[in-house]
Amino acid sequence: MPNPLVRKLENFIRLTSEEKQALEKIAQPTRRLGPREDVVRDGDRPRHVNVVLEGWACRYKQLEDGRRQVISIFLPGDLCDPHVFVLRKMDHSLGTLTSVVLAEIPETAIREITQQYPRVAEALWWEMLVTAAIQREWTVSLGQRLATERLGHLFCELFLRLRAVGMTNDTSCEFPITQADLGDAMGLSTVHINRTLKELRAAGLIRLRGRQLTIPDFSALQAASLFDPSYLHYERDPLNTAED
Amino acid sequence: MPNPLVRKLENFIRLTSEEKQALEKIAQPTRRLGPREDVVRDGDRPRHVNVVLEGWACRYKQLEDGRRQVISIFLPGDLCDPHVFVLRKMDHSLGTLTSVVLAEIPETAIREITQQYPRVAEALWWEMLVTAAIQREWTVSLGQRLATERLGHLFCELFLRLRAVGMTNDTSCEFPITQADLGDAMGLSTVHINRTLKELRAAGLIRLRGRQLTIPDFSALQAASLFDPSYLHYERDPLNTAED
DNA sequence: GCCCAAAATTAACCTGCGTTAGTTCCGCTC
DNA sequence: GAGCGGAACTAACGCAGGTTAATTTTGGGC
Incomplete structure (x- = not known):
């Protein structure tokens, strides 16, 4: 099981084994969290760059009155803001969606690896x-696409991003x-997510049972x-690329 | 009239006059465009970093069927993706909203100034x-806020961003x-923008006549x-900062 | 195999916003 | 200052999606 980062x-770039080893060394598991x-947290001073090694996480922002928007979804291999230290305070929260294993990379490690390996910096x-x-x-999506298009678009995106990390x-x-979280991400109510999934299933565009998505x-x-x-x-178009 | 960049x-950082001069030198007007x-264009290979010196511009994306989403609004001083060259192709378009004066900065100039002046790089x-x-x-906003909140939020944001460049x-x-463009940015129809502005005016929250916004x-x-x-x-909170 | 809580699903009703189709206003040109 | 085109504004009606309130299903934990 290679390192997803x-x-x-x-x-994007094929890396040398030295570059890969350097990356793997700084992206080791350091923290395990349960779902939710x-x-x-919003307002915290950022202390590390978080890399998701296993599980799904997200950025989200909560309004004063409780409304919650999931701003982005993190999959294995995703990393949050490699230069977040420039800002003093988080303006949003990071949370888990499932159980998650993280690598917490200190600022210095990012600086060192990018200085030593320009190709890693470029990546x-x-x-x-x-x-x-x-x-x-x-x-x-949020501005223009209808609920079916919006959900379908998300499925396409997440499928390709997951395929890119094997x-x-x-x-x-896996899905x-x-x-409820899908609703918070798509700006739709849970009820309407459910209706829309039903419609996509009826149209034969997706199958979704338990935690398994099929397109x-x-x-x-x-x-x-x-x-x-x-x-x-x-x-390389990940849909047409053979597995290593 | 100082350089808006x-x-x-x-x-963020107070710059030395040498740093300022270096920035002003690379952010000189090189292109003038009319409104719209x-x-x-989407699909082009990026050739420069564009900096808005005068006027308002935007990122936008057009769907196959003609729907258009304005993704972000650029005000004087804003610059588009200082490292856009890493990607081979634009995945969206940049367009003007009003008449615009741009500085087109070549890749090399960005690289040089950031290498020579670390504080500029940090900025x-x-x-x-x-x-x-x-x-x-x-x-x-697009996911959670109602039309009045969404427009009001945009007015607050743009006002503070404009205040930050004097x-x-x-x-x-100026507004x-x-x-129609406001609608494309907020994911609302022109008609509903009009209704919502009427409501904000009636509530005494804004005045908007001609091209002048008052809060x-x-x-x-x-x-x-x-x-x-x-x-x-x-x-420094720009609402409470005296003008230079 | 039972229990429980969380998640999925559904129905009925409601509302915010879209659509269509205008009319009015404004700023510009000649 | 007449005429024109684009922008602002309005009204009537329709629909996508929200809300409320259930019911059913699912997946762990023991």
């Missing part, structure tokens, strides 16, 4: 820019998040959701 | 992280964008919109 970055726990740049692109695409097989992947015909879901994967900036 | 960055023109880091924070806050006086600022009682609008300025990460 290394695996993810290799979608906070990793860092981290790519990671940041793609994270920003995903955030923009969520803006588009966490899919054929047309299926361990609740409909029997990716291009059909893609067309129905107006999903264009170019914002993910994978050099 | 310098002015903006000084909200494209600066860079650009701050800029990038705040831009990301603004994008996250738009996600929250483009407000007392409680007013040169059409209701007579900022904290009232702030409260009505659930606006918390901490995501803008100004070191």
Whole structure:
């Protein structure tokens, strides 16, 4: 089971084994959390860069009156803001969706590895820019897409991101998040998430039982959701790339 | 009339005059556009970092069927993705909202100035992280806030961002964008933007005539919109900072 | 195999916002 | 100052999605 951060970055640049070893060394498990726990809280001073090694996590923001928006979803291999230290305070929280294993990387370790290995620095740049692109695409989804398109688009995105770290097989992947959390992420009520899932299932676009998602015909879901994967900036189309 | 990029960055770090001069030198006007023109188009290879010197611009994305989402709004002093070159292709377009004057900064100039002046590099880091924070806050708005809150929140944000580059006086600022563009940015129809503005006016929260916005009682609008300025990460609260 | 809490599902009703189709206003040009 | 085009504004109606309040299913823990 290779390190998911290394695996993810290799979608952009193939790294030397020295570079990979350096990355693996700083991205070791240091913290385990259960589902629905906070990793860092809004207002905290950031102390490390968190990398998800196992499980799903998220950024979220809670309004004074309790409304909650999940701002982004973190999958294995994802890392939160490699340069977050520049800001004094978190302006949002990080929380787990499932049980999670994290690597907490200190500021110095990031600085050292990027100074020593320019290709790792470039790969981290790519990671940041793609994270920003995903955030923009969520803006588009929330602003323009209807509920079916919005959910379908999310399924397409998460499937490709999971495939990029080797966490899919054929047309299926784990999908361990609740409909309530899906609602908070998509700006929809739990009830409407449920209705919309029913509709996507009825249209044969997805199967979703327990914690398993199947997309029997990716291009059909893609067309129905107006999903264009170019914002993910994978050099090699992950749908057509053989596993290592 | 000082360079708005310098002015903006000084909200984070006070720069030496040498650093300021270096920034001003690379942020000189090189391109003028009319309203509603494209600066860079989706799919293009990025050639420079664009800095807005005058006027308002935006990122936007157009779906196949014509729906358009304005993803972010650029004000004077804003700069688009200092490291965009890492990606081969634009995944969205940049366009003007009003007449605009741009500085087009080549990749090499960015690299040189950040290598020579670490404090400028840190200021650009701050800029990038705040831009990301603004994008996250738009996600929250689109996902959770009602139309009145959403528009009120945008007014608060833009007012503070304009104030940070000295483009407000007392409680007013220029507000040169059409209701149609506001709709594309807020994920609302033009008709509903109009209704919502009427409501905000009736509540005495804003005045908006021609291209002039007045916020007579900022904290009232702030409260009505659930606006918390901490995501803008100004070191000194721009509402209480005297003009230089 | 039973218990329990969390998650999924459904129905009935309601509302915020979209759509369509105008009319009015404003700023510009000649 | 007449005329024009784009922007602002309005009204009537329709629909996507929210809300409330149940009921059913699921998956651990013992």
